Amino acid sequence: MRIELGHDEEPEIGLIALIDCIFFLLMFFMVATSFKQQEGQKKEKDVTILLPTSQASLVRAEAATTEPLVLTVDAQGAVYIANQKLSLQTLHHRLQDEAAKNPARPIRLDGDRRTPYQHIVHVLDLCQFEGLTQVSLHTKP
Template sequence: MRLRKRRERMELESAQIDMTSMMDVVFIMLIFFIVTTSFVKEAGIEINRPAASTAQRQELANIMIAVSDAGAIWIDGRQVDIRAVRANVERLRAENPEGSVVIQADEASRTGILIQVMDQVRQAGVQNVAVAASRP
């Protein structure tokens, strides 16, 4: 009797699937996808982009700077002063040296602030600067 119960218990234990190796594979795949995914960093505010019929998509834009209609400058979800744009761009550029900068200026923003932001970005060593526009 004891031998029969023991044999039945061993058969039940051996019928279970070992999930350890499958969980390891899933975990490694998850890490792979997290590392290889490029995240788009938004500037932090919604703006009304001006329309341009020749607008082109910028693929490697990883630094987004927004200029609101009131003249506020937003980088990486935070409002910054014009004097802090260069330091922020240098910091973000150190994280991804291959990327470029896209300035999202509201259509009602002042051109002078846009030029100051572009100047700060170029002083930070970035030559690939684009101004965002939407197609009409």
């Protein structure tokens, strides 16, 4: 027995379904590419930087009237005043004495360019704790 399915028609390619598949693949690759760029951007933020040297230094007329207390920090983080190496406790007492004499006395911080930033911040914290807020960083042009 023969089954009649209707009149004979040519098979058609479903263009709409094909366009949907291509659109889906296009969206998939666009989203995957955007995730890869975000991962690359995170790696760029971890790059270490070298702080630049100063091309010019400014001297204010008010600061020139009072001689600043010069603190020198070497590459290992040791602190010196007038070429005398000080422990952190001795530095703390010295800054207390300077703040008691003149709280407006300027402080000049000379730091080696290889000094870790944490050592500089520690000295700045000690100055601020004692109320010595006129701190300048000495750089070479």
